[in-house]
Amino acid sequence: xxxxxxxxxxxxxxxxxxxxxVRAAKLKFVEDDAWGKTRSPExxxxxxxxxxxxxxxxxxxNGVIWESCxxxxxxxxxxxxxRFYPKAAAKRAMIDSAMFYLIGTLYPLVARATYPVLxxxxxxxxVGSSNLDASHKAEAQAAAKxxxxxxxxxxxxxxxxxxxxxxxxxxSIADIRLAATLEFLNVVDYDLPAWAKTYMANxxxxxxxxxxxxxxxxxxxxxxxRSQAK
Ligand SMILES: N[C@@H](CCC(=O)N[C@@H](CS)C(=O)NCC(=O)O)C(=O)O
Numbered sequence: 538x539x540x541x542x543x544x545x546x547x548x549x550x551x552x553x554x555x556x557x558x559v560r561a562a563k564l565k566f567v568e569d570d571a572w573g574k575t576r577s578p579e580x581x582x583x584x585x586x587x588x589x590x591x592x593x594x595x596x597x598x599n600g601v602i603w604e605s606c607x608x609x610x611x612x613x614x615x616x617x618x619x620r621f622y623p624k625a626a627a628k629r630a631m632i633d634s635a636m637f638y639l640i641g642t643l644y645p646l647v648a649r650a651t652y653p654v655l656x657x658x659x660x661x662x663x664v665g666s667s668n669l670d671a672s673h674k675a676e677a678q679a680a681a682k683x684x685x686x687x688x689x690x691x692x693x694x695x696x697x698x699x700x701x702x703x704x705x706x707x708x709s710i711a712d713i714r715l716a717a718t719l720e721f722l723n724v725v726d727y728d729l730p731a732w733a734k735t736y737m738a739n740x741x742x743x744x745x746x747x748x749x750x751x752x753x754x755x756x757x758x759x760x761x762x763r764s765q766a767k
């Protein structure tokens with residue numbers, strides 16, 4: 538088995554983050570497309586949470602880990618990639634805070650705003666997955682879309698603080714996670730503030746093909762969804 542096996546779903550921005558990272562870090566890896574496999578007995582045996590991205594690697598206590606941010610943290614730690622994940626405790630704390638804030642606050646809003654259009658299922662207990670009528674679902678989706686502006690502004694003002702990236706002059710793992718997340722907003726024609734458009738362009742410029750290749754899969758999916766809606 539290859540040293541690092543990454544199980545992925547190509548249309549997903551959670552996956553895009555891990556896929557951009559392994560490329561940007563120039564790690565040796567193989568990718569396995571998990572489309573249609575995540576609920577199979579074989580996959581569930583490895584990962585009862587049926588999540589992608591998931592890495593499979595010798596030395597991990599249970600053989601695999603999932604969660605995009607944990608994957609990037611682990612691989613950075615393992616390979617000493619301090620340019621993506623600084624070692625100094627205070628700098629690292631900023632990256633961790635940005636990623637937890639993204640996963641806990643920004644991403645749920647992005648999911649509520651975009652998943653109905655992307656055709657992805659929402660979590661149990663969400664208005665989007667309930668039996669409420671279409672107008673309630675549309676209201677919840679619009680409210681989530683409107684609420685995205687605040688955390689976005691927090692990323693800009695607090696985590697970037699006038700710098701180019703959360704990581705300062707160069708992209709960190711938190712930047713990879715943020716830029717990938719923002720890719721989904723295109724599907725709902727979200728009007729990104731000017732700074733965010735510049736930020737996305739800077740990310741793609743800084744990471745080149747490492748960013749563009751996985752982004753093309755997400756963008757391709759969005760284009761497909763749009764073509765079906767016509
Ligand atoms: N917080 C997780 C989210 C992962 C996630 O939601 N993965 C979805 C794709 S976007 C998945 O693998 N779904 C397949 C399934 O549940 O069977 C991360 O950042 O990795």
